[in-house]
Amino acid sequence: MNRLYHVPLSPFCRKVRLSLAEKKIEVELVEERYWEGDSEFLRRNPAAKVPILKLDGRLMSESAAICEYLEEKHPTPPLLPASPELRFEVRRLVSWFDDKFHHEVTTKLLYERVNKKVQKTGYPDSANIKSGARAIKYHLDYMTWLLDQRRWLAGDQMTLADFAAAAHLSSLDYISDVDWNRSANVKDWYAKIKSRPAFRSILADQVSGFPQPAHYSNLDF
């Protein structure tokens, strides 16, 4: 049986879940509370990070490498375009979200508010929250600028770049940290992604101690 070891609000896990679902690869989701230091999990993966995908008997870590592998083995529907120039743009944006956005926004809002409580490692630091709340505006404006010129973030086709962005934004939306009124075209873009069947499992996530807000799974948010 294929399995994805994951944490519900992890953006790296969500990106992989979206790719798998879009490609109709069925996996059993197994929540892996890595901070509890379960040694069986560490044995499975020296990096000790989720997501870890068990696919066709192999254990795979690192979300970027997993998504490229899925693309090569299960090319339909394609989540990377055909030309090297467009593929570059997709990968650039995936790194933009998984490196820059992650560092400037996700770690400052989601990890402060949720991970610290769930993992019992302290209280949210208000300077970080402020800095994350400031940075997300700048990122939403950058997305607005991209979407002014393009139907999807990297071009005219939905790609891994959209999934990387939606993975971070959906996790932040779970804690109501995204101001959807800031940009009509970012909101339209998110509504399109949100209504895909591949998104259903993400909209059904529940995290104990953090009740799902009403707008989170509403397609008409």
Place this chain on the structure above:
Amino acid sequence: MNRLYHVPLSPFCRKVRLSLAEKKIEVELVEERYWEGDSEFLRRNPAAKVPILKLDGRLMSESAAICEYLEEKHPTPPLLPASPELRFEVRRLVSWFDDKFHHEVTTKLLYERVNKKVQKTGYPDSANIKSGARAIKYHLDYMTWLLDQRRWLAGDQMTLADFAAAAHLSSLDYISDVDWNRSANVKDWYAKIKSRPAFRSILADQVSGFPQPAHYSNLDF
């Protein structure tokens, strides 16, 4: 003229320099002191990070996306193998070094000792140095384990995984933070990479305030 905006000891820049050199794509190296907040540079790239490659008139950021693009446009010599399984392993290791190793070692040793001084942002934090010095041992042992089974880090062929690893280790070697006596096969592996023509420019780097140690460019270190 093709150009690479870079910082000499940046591991992300070094990985791109190695790919370019191995593929014999000539670029002019332009040092970009991004911390001085030169606005022309910021205009060129909203991420405000090096490396930035100007190639065939386009400006490209994000080292992973750049290396994949170079691979697609200039496939010879190949730095990614042919099978999806081996390609996965290469990309997993690139992420291992650029995410985990970077976070646990490079930021704790190189950025503490060099970047803080060069960028005038303070003094090395001894807790970080200690933690980086402990973590590098564990990473060298992981490389030893890989190289016990393989000629190169990801398999029988030299790949981007070797360049990602060598990029971090060479920058740390510039400040004498790599104990080459810890593992004979890691040392042999580094000697092989170091002797490649693609490595010459990296061995010639000089950083003011940090004189190059004698062993750094010595092929018989």
